Amino acid sequence: MTDPFVVVGGDAAGMSAASKAKREDPDREVVVFEMGEWVSYGACGLPYYVKGEIQSLEALVSVTPEEFREDRDIDLRTGHEVVQIDTDARTVTAEHESGTVVQPYDHLLIATGSAAVIPPIDGTDRDGVFTLGSMSDGKELREYVARARGGESLQQPDRGPACRYLENCTGPVGVVGGGYIGIEMAEALAENGFEVHLFQRGDRVLKGFSEETSEHVADHLEEQDVVLHLGAEVQAVSGGKRVGAVVTASERIDVEMVLLGTGVRPRTALAERAGIDLGETGAIATDAYRETNVPDVYAAGDCAESTHVVTGEPAYVPLALTANRHGRAVGETVTGRPSKGGDIAGTAAVKAFDVEAARTGIVDHDAAREAGFDPVSETVTAKSRAGYYPEGGTITITLTADRDSGRVLGASLASEYGEGAVHRSHAVVAALEERATVSDVENYDLAYAPPFNSTWDPVLVAAKVLSGTLQESTD
Amino acid sequence: MTDPFVVVGGDAAGMSAASKAKREDPDREVVVFEMGEWVSYGACGLPYYVKGEIQSLEALVSVTPEEFREDRDIDLRTGHEVVQIDTDARTVTAEHESGTVVQPYDHLLIATGSAAVIPPIDGTDRDGVFTLGSMSDGKELREYVARARGGESLQQPDRGPACRYLENCTGPVGVVGGGYIGIEMAEALAENGFEVHLFQRGDRVLKGFSEETSEHVADHLEEQDVVLHLGAEVQAVSGGKRVGAVVTASERIDVEMVLLGTGVRPRTALAERAGIDLGETGAIATDAYRETNVPDVYAAGDCAESTHVVTGEPAYVPLALTANRHGRAVGETVTGRPSKGGDIAGTAAVKAFDVEAARTGIVDHDAAREAGFDPVSETVTAKSRAGYYPEGGTITITLTADRDSGRVLGASLASEYGEGAVHRSHAVVAALEERATVSDVENYDLAYAPPFNSTWDPVLVAAKVLSGTLQESTD
Numbered sequence: 027m028t029d030p031f032v033v034v035g036g037d038a039a040g041m042s043a044a045s046k047a048k049r050e051d052p053d054r055e056v057v058v059f060e061m062g063e064w065v066s067y068g069a070c071g072l073p074y075y076v077k078g079e080i081q082s083l084e085a086l087v088s089v090t091p092e093e094f095r096e097d098r099d100i101d102l103r104t105g106h107e108v109v110q111i112d113t114d115a116r117t118v119t120a121e122h123e124s125g126t127v128v129q130p131y132d133h134l135l136i137a138t139g140s141a142a143v144i145p146p147i148d149g150t151d152r153d154g155v156f157t158l159g160s161m162s163d164g165k166e167l168r169e170y171v172a173r174a175r176g177g178e179s180l181q182q183p184d185r186g187p188a189c190r191y192l193e194n195c196t197g198p199v200g201v202v203g204g205g206y207i208g209i210e211m212a213e214a215l216a217e218n219g220f221e222v223h224l225f226q227r228g229d230r231v232l233k234g235f236s237e238e239t240s241e242h243v244a245d246h247l248e249e250q251d252v253v254l255h256l257g258a259e260v261q262a263v264s265g266g267k268r269v270g271a272v273v274t275a276s277e278r279i280d281v282e283m284v285l286l287g288t289g290v291r292p293r294t295a296l297a298e299r300a301g302i303d304l305g306e307t308g309a310i311a312t313d314a315y316r317e318t319n320v321p322d323v324y325a326a327g328d329c330a331e332s333t334h335v336v337t338g339e340p341a342y343v344p345l346a347l348t349a350n351r352h353g354r355a356v357g358e359t360v361t362g363r364p365s366k367g368g369d370i371a372g373t374a375a376v377k378a379f380d381v382e383a384a385r386t387g388i389v390d391h392d393a394a395r396e397a398g399f400d401p402v403s404e405t406v407t408a409k410s411r412a413g414y415y416p417e418g419g420t421i422t423i424t425l426t427a428d429r430d431s432g433r434v435l436g437a438s439l440a441s442e443y444g445e446g447a448v449h450r451s452h453a454v455v456a457a458l459e460e461r462a463t464v465s466d467v468e469n470y471d472l473a474y475a476p477p478f479n480s481t482w483d484p485v486l487v488a489a490k491v492l493s494g495t496l497q498e499s500t501d
Numbered sequence: 502m503t504d505p506f507v508v509v510g511g512d513a514a515g516m517s518a519a520s521k522a523k524r525e526d527p528d529r530e531v532v533v534f535e536m537g538e539w540v541s542y543g544a545c546g547l548p549y550y551v552k553g554e555i556q557s558l559e560a561l562v563s564v565t566p567e568e569f570r571e572d573r574d575i576d577l578r579t580g581h582e583v584v585q586i587d588t589d590a591r592t593v594t595a596e597h598e599s600g601t602v603v604q605p606y607d608h609l610l611i612a613t614g615s616a617a618v619i620p621p622i623d624g625t626d627r628d629g630v631f632t633l634g635s636m637s638d639g640k641e642l643r644e645y646v647a648r649a650r651g652g653e654s655l656q657q658p659d660r661g662p663a664c665r666y667l668e669n670c671t672g673p674v675g676v677v678g679g680g681y682i683g684i685e686m687a688e689a690l691a692e693n694g695f696e697v698h699l700f701q702r703g704d705r706v707l708k709g710f711s712e713e714t715s716e717h718v719a720d721h722l723e724e725q726d727v728v729l730h731l732g733a734e735v736q737a738v739s740g741g742k743r744v745g746a747v748v749t750a751s752e753r754i755d756v757e758m759v760l761l762g763t764g765v766r767p768r769t770a771l772a773e774r775a776g777i778d779l780g781e782t783g784a785i786a787t788d789a790y791r792e793t794n795v796p797d798v799y800a801a802g803d804c805a806e807s808t809h810v811v812t813g814e815p816a817y818v819p820l821a822l823t824a825n826r827h828g829r830a831v832g833e834t835v836t837g838r839p840s841k842g843g844d845i846a847g848t849a850a851v852k853a854f855d856v857e858a859a860r861t862g863i864v865d866h867d868a869a870r871e872a873g874f875d876p877v878s879e880t881v882t883a884k885s886r887a888g889y890y891p892e893g894g895t896i897t898i899t900l901t902a903d904r905d906s907g908r909v910l911g912a913s914l915a916s917e918y919g920e921g922a923v924h925r926s927h928a929v930v931a932a933l934e935e936r937a938t939v940s941d942v943e944n945y946d947l948a949y950a951p952p953f954n955s956t957w958d959p960v961l962v963a964a965k966v967l968s969g970t971l972q973e974s975t976d
Contacts, residue, residue: 038956071889071951085889206950335946346956347949363972368944375948384948414546414560448953449924452960455947456931469843471810472930473850473859474822475681476546478923481513481821485927497838 029055030101031360032118032131034108034296036060037067038346039327039353040137041089044100046357052099054361057129059106059120064161065091070346072164073207076171077214083161103127111136111300113320133322133360136297136310137353140290140328140344145202149263154283158207159290167211170283171218197221198253200272200281202260204231206376208287209243212252213379215285222252223279225272227259234374235385236424236438238405243440246381255279290344292329305331307342314366316356324360326352326367335369335459336387336435337397343372371436371458375448382443384451387436387458389426394436400429402499404492408484410445412476419445425454425464425488432463432496437488446478453485464493504530505576506835507593507606509583509771511535512542513821514802514828515612516564519575521832527574529836532604534581534595539636540566545821547639548682551646552689558636578602586611586775588795608797608835611772611785612828615765615803615819620677624738629758633682634765645758646693673698673728675747675756677735679706681851683762684718687727688854690760697727698754700747702734709849710860711899711913713880718915721856730754765819767804780806782817789841791831799835801827801842810844810934811862811910812872818847846911846933850923857918859926862911862933864901869911875904877974879967883959885920887951894920900929900939900963907938907971912963921953928960939968 031047033040036058044056058065068086075083094100103120106127110119111134118134120127142157144150156167199215201208204226216222224231224247230240231247231254248254258274263284265271271280292309303319305311310325312318314333318325327349334341348370355367373386388394394401403426411418419442426435437454441447457467468489474481482490506522508515511533519531533540543561550558569575578595581602585594586609593609595602617632619625631642674690676683679701691697699706699722705715706722706729719729733749738759740746746755767784778794780786785800787793789808793800802824809816823845830842848861863869869876878901886893894917901910912929916922932942943964949956957965 068887068889068951068956070949070956071887074890074951079891080889088888345949347946347961350956351944366944368946371946373946373948375950375953377950377952382953386946386948412543412546413563414543414555415549416554443952444919446921446924448948448950449921450927451948452925452945452958453927453931455945456928456935456937456942459941459945460931460935460937462931462935466934467931469826469841470927470930470934471822471843471846471848471861473848473861473923473926474545474820475850475852475923476543476549477852477918478850478857481543481545481825483927486822 029116029130029132030057031055031133031135032129033058033135033137034118035137035139035327036065036102036104037137037139037327038349040135041066041094042350042353043135043137043326043357044094045098046354047361048098048100050358050361050363055101057101058103059108059118060102060104061107062160063104065094065102065104067161069159072158073210073214075164076167076211077217078171083165086161108296111296113300113323134324135353135356136302136318136323136325136329137327138293138296138329140292142286143289143291144286145260145288147260147262149265149269150286152263152265152269153267154269155263155286156283157286158211167285171215174220175218198223198279198281200225200279200284201287202272202284203287203289205287205289206374209247209376209378211285211287212247213377216250216252223255223272223281224252225255225258225260225274229257232376232383234372234389235383236389236403236405238422238424239383239385239438239440242422243378243381243383246378250379290328292342292344294329297325297329305340307331307340309342311340315359315364316352316367324356326356332370335371339397341370341372343370345374371455373451373455375451377443380443381440382447383438383440384448385436385438386451386455387426387434389424389436389438394426399435401426401435402429402492402495404488404495406484406488406491408487409480410441410484411478412480415476421445421447421450421484423450423484423488425492427464427492427496429496429499432465434458434462434464434467450483450485464489464496468493504591504605504607505532506530506608506610507604508533508610508612509593510612510614510802511540511577511579512612512614512802513824515610516541516569517825517828518610518612518801518832519569520573521829522836523573523575525833525836525838530576532576533578534583534593535577535579536582537635538579540569540577540579542636544634547633548685548689550639551642551686552692553646558640561636583771586771588775588798609799610828610831611777611793611798611800611804612802613768613771613804615767617761618764618766619761620735620763622735622737624740624744625761627738627740627744628742629744630738630761631758632761633686642760646690649695650693672696673754673756675700675754675759676762677747677759678762678764680762680764681849684722684851684853686760686762687722691725691727698730698747698756699727700730700733700735700749704732707851707858709847709864710858711864711878711880713897713899714858714860714913714915717897718853718856718858721853725854765803767817767819769804772800772804780815782806782815784817786815790834790839791827791842799831801831807845810846814872816845816847818845820849846930848926848930850926852918855918856915857922858913858915859923860911860913861926861930862901862909864899864911864913869901874910876901876910877904877967877970879963879970881959881963881966883962884955885916885959886953887955890951896920896922896925896959898925898959898963900967902939902967902971904971904974907940909933909937909939909942925958925960939964939971943968
């Protein structure tokens with residue numbers, strides 16, 4: 027009898043792999059070691075839990091540990107921290123409060139995920155400084171918000187002043203970082219009545235999106251009374267035992283709490299100690315099947331790098347779908363059906379109050395040139411539904427293509443929430459993945475009816491305009 | 502100096518061609534003959550005008566005749582009916598109230614559109630029997646609805662009983678045909694307080710969609726108190742001078758008015774008289790550049806057939822985007838940049854009260870087999886947003902692929918209105934057009950965030966399930 031398929035880490039990649047392996051081969055023994063108590067949780071939902079739109083952390087869990095154990099017959103061991111991988115002996119060593127376990131493996135998946143980046147500045151250890159990566163982070167933040175609101179319901183926040191119940195409350199709160207987490211948490215806090223100061227080191231929020239999308243979102247954040255501090259590198263979080271202010275080169279803003287939304291880094295220490303190679307991005311390197319440099323040892327999810335579908339180069343974009351997809355592919359591979367699970371396009375979506383935005387592929391011209399392309403972009407603003415239809419708004423799309431080949435490289439879109447910027451991006455993702463040209467996209471026979479779009483959907487309008495620009499440049 | 506580019510018909514295809522030709526070559530003389538007074542109007546908006554959500558017919562016009570003449574320098578002659586094309590002399594003959602014009606052409610575009618089909622039954626000439634194809638149809642229907650409501654505002658219909666102000670009003674109204682027009686008009690009439698009876702010859706509405714989509718929409722129509730008569734071929738519209746009842750083989754339903762939504766047929770008489778070939782669909786046959794069998798004579802829009810992107814065969818799917826796209830391509834071709842304008846996928850979208858639905862490609866298994874495929878379909882129902890997110894509904898997707906190649910052939914989707922069935926279809930259209938396989942689609946890196954979808958968007962869930970079925974059938 028072979029040794030089991032062992033998985034280190036019980037979140038998206040790990041549990042997808044374990045579940046798929048069991049479905050493909052019910053006789054295969056599958057052991058999962060998870061350091062914490064929570065598995066398979068939707069960390070992406072945490073901002074909405076903190077905001078008060080989701081009432082329990084349990085709601086974020088798609089499958090409980092008991093269900094994994096009983097319904098899926100997975101030997102899931104929570105509270106087990108894997109401290110060593112011996113790739114020669116083909117074992118992992120895990121520590122548990124009751125002792126140490128040495129577990130042999132036949133195939134191993136490292137799915138150790140990512141950790142929030144703590145910027146190297148003074149004061150991040152003061153009370154009242156939070157990150158948002160884990161369920162316990164979410165719990166602490168929600169408790170903080172609830173205290174600040176003095177037990178008022180969070181479910182239907184009224185935007186009244188928050189923080190009025192805390193002793194010595196200084197009112198405002200600081201969010202460091204203008205990425206997804208920063209923006210989603212700015213919304214969660216502002217909707218609970220906090221005065222929110224958002225600090226962004228660069229000159230715009232959502233730097234992976236187009237400048238037009240960044241501006242669109244920034245304008246809306248300001249409309250919602252979020253105070254934006256752009257080009258503001260935070261130098262320290264000052265205060266006493268508790269945080270008192272955020273200090274930048276030019277300002278000192280008094281705050282009652284600070285949320286650090288400054289990105290994540292892959293958890294690679296365990297893999298590195300076992301002699302597993304990291305890639306140029308700093309995450310674990312794998313081949314197209316997620317196998318590392320050590321045979322039968324795989325890595326997937328937030329700890330591993332992927333290949334970018336447009337550039338063909340390694341990329342580190344730790345997001346939930348990739349973790350699910352690659353974990354699932356590993357589960358197939360180790361049970362006898364080699365599966366790649368696909369490349370990534372760096373696709374992402376975010377809701378910011380009443381605005382939605384999405385991006386995919388390569389939008390930044392420097393990044394495109396570095397990948398060997400000659401990028402051309404056009405930005406169009408078009409109605410989201412037929413002009414005469416009583417409802418609707420506008421969508422702004424930046425579409426980027428390679429001048430010579432006409433190949434679509436990426437897109438960035440923004441609209442009012444509900445007007446479809448995010449779901450419009452799906453067509454562009456498909457085009458990217460299929461290496462379509464702008465003139466291919468221009469001729470896509472997309473669905474049309476007045477309650478949904480104009481005859482030429484905004485995606486087609488963007489393709490028409492960009493196609494015209496490409497033609498002019500070759501005429 | 503060359504003779505002008507002459508266009509017959511001033512709606513989507515004709516005005517797109519004329520406008521594009523002028524943009525490409527401002528010196529080119531462009532003459533458009535339009536039989537009526539309206540040009541470039543959004544007929545797709547007529548149901549919403551009748552419903553009362555759009556306040557004027559003018560709102561449906563994207564560019565006015567004056568703007569075409571003055572801003573775009575197009576010689577637009579409304580009220581001119583072209584009665585003859587002489588392809589040897591390269592002239593068209595048009596009649597106008599002031600006389601007859603013989604106009605030479607260098608290139609000619611036939612864009613004569615379509616006409617509502619009047620089923621060959623007794624009584625369709627009675628008063629109170631309407632079709633909905635032209636602006637004047639829309640005007641008459643709106644006047645009828647307004648009279649029935651006795652001058653009450655149509656803008657915010659309250660679903661109170663309509664038809665209470667008309668003399669001898671029998672109350673109910675009949676809609677014949679369960680396609681887009683039939684369903685949109687059922688909504689328009691029901692929302693104005695009419696008791697609506699919808700008669701469908703076949704056993705389900707929206708026959709081009711999947712059975713699951715048809716059922717989804719039918720159930721919702723019934724929830725909205727539309728009385729569905731399925732498998733009910735209408736044999737006569739009985740009554741006196743005015744319509745009094747719809748008669749089927751098994752029933753006689755008293756009605757006050759009847760709307761015929763029984764499809765359209767291409768207007769081809771003028772072309773046929775000029776010796777221009779029709780295709781197997783009964784519409785004008787063209788090559789990939791929309792050129793007919795007669796050199797320099799093009800046909801585009803609702804009078805012409807297209808090539809289906811999945812089957813590669815001629816297809817007649819008269820819809821607005823195709824007319825725009827093909828008209829525009831002809832405008833480019835006749836000014837020196839040969840353009841195909843792309844194939845069609847038979848993509849369509851419809852709103853039915855609080856439900857939205859879309860379809861694309863080949864969904865019907867008989868049609869797929871006829872085109873040489875071995876079709877396999879799966880239908881999944883998935884949440885439209887993250888399961889824990891406070892808003893959201895469900896999307897039901899039927900995805901169809903070819904067993905051997907795995908190629909995606911088509912899809913049919915339905916959801917609550919606003920939950921994204923229609924915009925989800927865009928990714929499938931792109932996949933079809935790029936000849937992607939189901940396992941390609943399964944690995945698309947689609948945008949994800951909890952306010953928009955689950956980690957695996959419903960499109961990906963459908964692809965995963967169908968991919969599994971295809972694998973089983975080859976294992």
